[in-house]
Every structure is written in structure tokens, then in C-alpha cells.
Amino acid sequence: SISDEVRTRETAREVDTRAILVVPFVRDGRLHSIVYLNARAPRQWDPEDIAFMEELAERTRLVIERDAVEHQLRELNASLEYRVEERTRDLQQAQEALLQSQKMEAVGQLVAGMAHDFNNVLASVIGAFNLILRRPDDPARVQRFAEEGAQAAEKGAKLTGQLMAFSRSQQIQLRPLLVCDVIENMEELLVRTLGPLIKIERQLNPNPAPVMADATQVEMMILNLAINARDAMPDGGTLTISTSKHRFTRDAELADGEYIELAVSDSGIGMDEETLRRAMEPFFTTKPVGQGTGLGLAQIYGSARQAGGTVRIESVRGVGTAVRVYLPCTQQSPARLNSGWTPEEGIIDLPPLRVLLVDDDDRLRSVLSEGLADHGHLVIVAGNGSEALSLIERETPQIAVLDFAMPGMNGAVLAQQIAARLPNLPIIFVSGYADTASIKNAAGDNATILQKPFELDRLISAMKMVWSRVER
Structure with missing residues (x-):
């Protein structure tokens, strides 16, 4: 019998096997595959036939094993590439976390000096208002102390702006x-x-x-x-x-x-x-x-x-x-660093507009509303997102000024809700947080953002800029 295995005997009958020369492939002590030479007539295999089959089998084995090794190498390379990318991401995240940790440690050094300066700012502002309240019927005196208080407040805004800009989290970019x-x-x-x-x-x-x-x-x-x-x-x-x-x-x-x-x-x-x-x-x-x-x-x-x-x-x-x-050194031209808002020249003057103003801070909302009204605008005020959405159902604004960080519905979500109703409404975000990247992630890269605190003139400049983009 050619074999004890039923399937092998059946295959031999199908190909009409009368004589067969078999060379096995053994790997790690186990039969991996075979190469065989089949004859349809009974015969004796001479040494040349056996040598030829052994050579053929050896060459076949080398090709098969080389292919298996190449396959393993491809899998290993893909695995290594993934592990290198993963490791690179981990290292970059660790480096950015370390940089932020170092910044926070340095912020502790900054706070002590800034606290002293900020107390001076508050003393100046409070003192100016107290002097105004004592003699509010003296216009020249009110004007002088109002200007001094405003200058002190601007200094305080600069102090907090520097600290917030320094402490914000950023990605490392060369x-x-x-x-x-x-x-x-x-x-x-x-x-x-x-x-x-x-x-x-x-x-x-x-x-x-x-x-x-x-x-x-x-x-x-x-x-x-x-x-x-x-x-x-x-x-x-x-x-x-x-x-x-x-x-x-x-x-x-x-x-x-x-x-x-x-x-x-x-x-x-x-x-x-x-x-x-x-x-x-x-x-x-x-x-x-x-x-x-x-x-x-x-x-x-x-x-x-x-x-x-x-x-x-x-x-x-x-x-x-x-x-x-x-x-x-590099041959690339740098962008000069600039920390302030610079109003664009040549922007059209603003006509009287209906302005939707949304901020959860009552005092700030009141001051901004009065200031915009002094510039001839009709101000629609709301203290939260739900109230703002109700108001625009009754009256259509021409510009929206939205606080970003509000409880319940933040400015980005509110902007999306407004855009669904008024897709062409220009929107300005105002925020007291330093990380404007999170606002842009939520509202888009083209979002117009004003950092609190800001002078009213800067808000007016921002309104002019977004209004100049409106197709009329």
C-alpha cells in the first residue's frame, strides 16, 4: 500500500500513481510539507532521480522559508513602526506635560510679585471711585479721577493678561x-x-x-x-x-x-x-x-x-x-510677536445695529450694554443661552456678542444653535480664559475672540471687523 492514510490513497488513485518519490520538509521536528515525483508506470528510481528531487526540494524549501521570513519581517516592521509612533506620541505628551509643570512651578514665583502690584491697582481703582463719589457734582474732578481709575484698571488687565498668557497650555511647535x-x-x-x-x-x-x-x-x-x-x-x-x-x-x-x-x-x-x-x-x-x-x-x-x-x-x-x-539660525522669516489687539485700518464705520449681548455676569453685561447704547446701538441682553434663543425668536439681531464660559450652555453651543436659525449672523466671542485654542476647537478657526478685560473701543473695532465681512 502507498500509504495508511485514506486521503493519500485516494489522491494516488486519482493521479494513477504506480511509483512515487517523496522528499519531506521537516521543520522543528515536524513534517511541514512534501515534494513528490509521480510515475504512472511501475519503476525503480535511480540515484540521479533521487539527487534531482533532493536538489529541487532543497531549492523549494529555501524559497518557502525565505518567503516566510520576509512575511515575518514585514509584520515586525509594521509592529515596530506602530510602536515607534506610539512611543513618539508618548514622549511628546510627556515633554509637553513637563513643560507645563515647569510653567506652573514658575507661576508660583510670579504670583507673589504680581499680588503686590495687583493690590496697588485695586487700591488705585477703589480710591478713584471713592473720590468721585465724595464730589460727584464736580465734572472736572470726576473726569480726572475716572481717567486715573481707568489707567489703573488697564494696568491690572495687563498684569492678569501676562500671567494667563504665560500659564496657558500649548503644544510644542518649532x-x-x-x-x-x-x-x-x-x-x-x-x-x-x-x-x-x-x-x-x-x-x-x-x-x-x-x-x-x-x-x-x-x-x-x-x-x-x-x-x-x-x-x-x-x-x-x-x-x-x-x-x-x-x-x-x-x-x-x-x-x-x-x-x-x-x-x-x-x-x-x-x-x-x-x-x-x-x-x-x-x-x-x-x-x-x-x-x-x-x-x-x-x-x-x-x-x-x-x-x-x-x-x-x-x-x-x-x-x-x-x-x-x-x-x-534659520532663513525663514519670523512673525513678530504681538500680544495686543490691533484694529484693522480702512474698516467701514458702523451703522446703528441690533446687538445680541449674552453674558452671565450682571455687572459686565450692564456696563457693555450701556457702552454699546452710547454708540447708537440697540442692545438685546440675555444672561444665558436659553434666554438668548428665546429673544431671537422675537427680534432678529445683526451682530451677536457671546460670553464663551457660561453655565448650562456655553458660547460655542449657543453659537451653533444661533447659526441653525440665523446662519449669516456675525458672532464675537468674549472670554476671560487664556486658552483660546479650546474656543477655536469648539467654534472654528475663524472665530473672532476678545480676551477679557477689554476696552469698549476694542469691542467696537471687533464689531466693525466682523460687520465688514457681512455680505449685504
Whole structure:
């Protein structure tokens, strides 16, 4: 019998097998497959036939095994690509979380100085109103103290705006920027953080060159280095922030090319050789427990390396320390940093309009309503989204001004409900929160947003801008 297996015997009968030469493929001690030569007449297989079949079987085995290996490699490659992408996402999220943690730690340093300034602001505003209330029938006096109170309130708005802008969560994005711009925008922030005992000197490159970096990371570099310098000068001293351009060739860390040096130096106590050697180690700190994480310089070094640069430290005990951050120059043109609302020129004048004003703060709603009415507009006011939707059923507005953060129905949801009824109604969002990205995520990238607090003129400018886009 050719085989004990029924299926094999049936196959042999179908192909009329009279003689068969079989070469098995065995892998890991188990039969994997066979190659056979079939003859329809009885015969004896000679050595040449056997050698030919063995060669054919070996070549076939190699092809099959190579295909199996290639298949495994393709699966492994796909798995590795997925794991690398997943790991990259995890690392980026961890880096962004670490940056935000560092920012929050620095915010604690900012609050103490800002609290003092903000108390001065409140004292000025309260004092101005008290003086107005004492003699409200004296127009010149009312005018003078009203202006002083307004100026003090603007200063308070600037204080909170700086703190909120600094503390907001952002994704890390490398873009062309001027380090000088970042330093100039942080000037008041640094003055309040470092206190009156620290004199700040700036030596900025008069011909700045753009670098490829993340603006928030550069802010954190400057602030962390400034705080470290302040702590190294407990009795006061001079902090110097400078920028300059350097060319590196054959450097151990840096690719050949031009770099901007951001240097922060102090006249403090300096570091000994052991401290200097370990300064950029993660979690290494000379500060008391609870006053530092030891991640500041490590984070600065990591950010600089991510941008293609590096960090170098010079320090002499009893003389001071200089930390130099090198960031690669770029040929791309930077967008100049701007923190304020700039009304567009050439926008048409506003006619008297019906304005839907929705805000859950009674006092703010009242003040804005009166201000818009003084400009000749008819204001429809609502304290929440449901009330606003009821009002537009009875009267159709021409512009809507919506607070974003409201209980029950926020501004984005309300805007969607309004758009379903009045699809062409221009909408302005106002918000006291720094994270405008969340508003744009909810309301779209083209949303017009005003940060609270704002002057009435800025609201009027925003209304002019959105009204100029309306097709009439």
C-alpha cells in the first residue's frame, strides 16, 4: 500500500500513481510539507532521480522559508513602526506635560510679585471711585479721577493678561522667531518675578537673526534662568540678559552653521566644580526640599537640543554664573510677536445695529450694554443661552456678542444653535480664559475672540471687523 492514510490513497488513485518519490520538509521536528515525483508506470528510481528531487526540494524549501521570513519581517516592521509612533506620541505628551509643570512651578514665583502690584491697582481703582463719589457734582474732578481709575484698571488687565498668557497650555511647535522679541515681551514679567533687589540689564543684538524654536520653551528658558540667577543673589545683584550671533565649525555638539546665543548671567555666589559638573542632571538641585525640582536646567538643555542647539555653563565661585543657550539660525522669516489687539485700518464705520449681548455676569453685561447704547446701538441682553434663543425668536439681531464660559450652555453651543436659525449672523466671542485654542476647537478657526478685560473701543473695532465681512 502507498500509504495508511485514506486521503493519500485516494489522491494516488486519482493521479494513477504506480511509483512515487517523496522528499519531506521537516521543520522543528515536524513534517511541514512534501515534494513528490509521480510515475504512472511501475519503476525503480535511480540515484540521479533521487539527487534531482533532493536538489529541487532543497531549492523549494529555501524559497518557502525565505518567503516566510520576509512575511515575518514585514509584520515586525509594521509592529515596530506602530510602536515607534506610539512611543513618539508618548514622549511628546510627556515633554509637553513637563513643560507645563515647569510653567506652573514658575507661576508660583510670579504670583507673589504680581499680588503686590495687583493690590496697588485695586487700591488705585477703589480710591478713584471713592473720590468721585465724595464730589460727584464736580465734572472736572470726576473726569480726572475716572481717567486715573481707568489707567489703573488697564494696568491690572495687563498684569492678569501676562500671567494667563504665560500659564496657558500649548503644544510644542518649532517656528521661526526672534529671541529679542521674546525677551522684550517678558520685561515686565521678569521685573515682577525677580523683585526690587535685582537690577536687570539687557544687551540685545541690534541686528537680530531668526531662530527655529518654540516660543513657550524660550520663555521658560529665560524665566527659569532668571529665577535661578535671582536665587544665587540673595542679597541682590545684577542680572544680564544678552543675545549675539556666533558661527560654529567642527563643534562636538553643534552642526556647522550660525547660532544665536541667549546668555543669562548673574553676579551671584557661583558654583563649585562638582555642582557645575552636575548642574544639568535631571533632579539635581542645591535648593532646599520643596523649593526646586532639579528639572529646570535639564529641561532647558532638552529644549535646546530638540531645536538643534545646546547649553553651556560658566561659573566661578564668588563671582557669578553665565548660562549660554545656543539656538540655530534659520532663513525663514519670523512673525513678530504681538500680544495686543490691533484694529484693522480702512474698516467701514458702523451703522446703528441690533446687538445680541449674552453674558452671565450682571455687572459686565450692564456696563457693555450701556457702552454699546452710547454708540447708537440697540442692545438685546440675555444672561444665558436659553434666554438668548428665546429673544431671537422675537427680534432678529445683526451682530451677536457671546460670553464663551457660561453655565448650562456655553458660547460655542449657543453659537451653533444661533447659526441653525440665523446662519449669516456675525458672532464675537468674549472670554476671560487664556486658552483660546479650546474656543477655536469648539467654534472654528475663524472665530473672532476678545480676551477679557477689554476696552469698549476694542469691542467696537471687533464689531466693525466682523460687520465688514457681512455680505449685504
